[in-house]
Amino acid sequence: MIESYRLQPINFTPDTPKEFVLLSIIAQSFFQPFSLEDNLLVILTALTSGAGVGFNRAMLFLREGERLKATMWLGPRSPEEAQAIWTMLSSPGLGYAEVVEHNRELISRTQEKLKLQLKIFNYNLEDEKSILPALAAQRKEIILVKDAFSEPLLDRRFLDFLQVDSFLCLPLLAHNEIMGEIVVDNAITRAPISLKDIELASLCALLAGNYIYTTNLYKKVVEMEKMAALGEMAAFISHQLRNPIVAIGGFTQQLLTNPCNPERCHRNLGIIQEEIKHLEAIIYQLSHFLKIKIKELIPIEIGPILKKILERPDIKNKSEGKTISLRIMDNPPPILCDPVYFEEAIVNLLDNALDVTPAGGRVYVRAYSIRKNWLMILIKDSGPGLDDKAKEKLFSPFYTTKENGIGLGLLFVKRVMEMCSGKIEVQSKPGHGTIFKLYFKIPERRGI
């Protein structure tokens, strides 16, 4: 016998222990596709909501370089407002999404004014004579401030702003690095801060610190991936442009240095013109490849599109003296893709197939459903086939066997397939031609 449970509890009852509610809300935030700001807001909420640890207000500082900057402050301004918020947040069945929504609204109402007020709380973490609140982050220690008005190690402006004589400073750390700080207080209820409060709050701080760390790391990885792609692209562009440029430069040099005969002049200018056309083609294909971005996948009927492709002048032209054999299953199910990119992907494959198929040869196009939920489109040529090494390089960018190709066609097809959650497979052996198989997921039919 087996029993199944949800991964994260969503609903709480009034009996749910507050530690559990707190951890659940924070844990959920890690699974949601919300922004860093939203998730940090949730942690502040967990610290300040009646259902959470139970502080009244919380201020978040984030580290930027060597500075600690106040960035967010969450808390009611009067006991009445506090009561309304806490009642709302303590209502049973409240989920993460509601908490975020509520706080977003709260913050957006006060943000403009608050931003200006928070701006002055900006401390240098390198400062040797550091004072609170930054001192807690600098020392990497939780600091409980009592009798704040008589505490010398405290920024007076900060105290004037908080107007509270006791508050708790929680450094946000990850891998022993300072990520930020949270300051919580009980300005409305004036309740003393207990050891249990501090323990629970430190747990929140630990999670928040690591959450900020992971988010920063993720941003860095995305940035690095972008840079790597950019580097690859730059190497490719410089290579692609260099060949025609060298030819244009070299033949121009010949024209300049040799008083040439008209025939030679004409030939050189012809080559230069051809190379410029080549440059134009590169730029066109490049921008075409870079801009591929499918906005919306829509159900498309493959039959009419495949038939239309065979009627395209470029394909007709190329298939002269060769045969394209098309067979599509009866009533093929619609697939999810972008119709324009779908057509171009097929044209790309067909164009390749026709290129390698000798005169009198055949190219096969087939469409079947495979198992229940896949539709496969197969394109087979009668070319020389590929050895393992060539097969391996097939989808690497800028790999080409064509004189005027730039090696982006198959990569384009692959990207289109990825974007519509499909896949592409290649089967080939020297002497046996090459088969490309495109698998499209058949969308589930809803209703009748």
Place this chain on the structure above:
Amino acid sequence: MKKILLVEDEKSLSLLYQEELSKEGYEVIIAYDADSAMEKVRSEEFDLIITDIRMPGKDGIELIASIMGLRKDIPIIINTAYQSYKDDFMTWAADAYITKSSSLDELKQTIKKLLKEN
């Protein structure tokens, strides 16, 4: 007359190199890919080989490896649009590495040096 094998798949570039190097007094034989280059190396004598790296079929690095397997005494120049292979260990077997440029001076000087005409 010194005889050079030029392996270059770009038609207009190979024409340019052929004309320019002939002017310098070399006999230039062109191969458009690695396989036909290997055939020529097997059947003819060359004083120097110039090859691109990226070509349809076998690339220039594979070609150099095959040539080295056959005979080790012909100097080889890599002449490519890619700067990125310059520090690649794979290109160690070549005697010189030149990035293609519209000025052929560097190529011409390197040929002279390798053919010890300087």
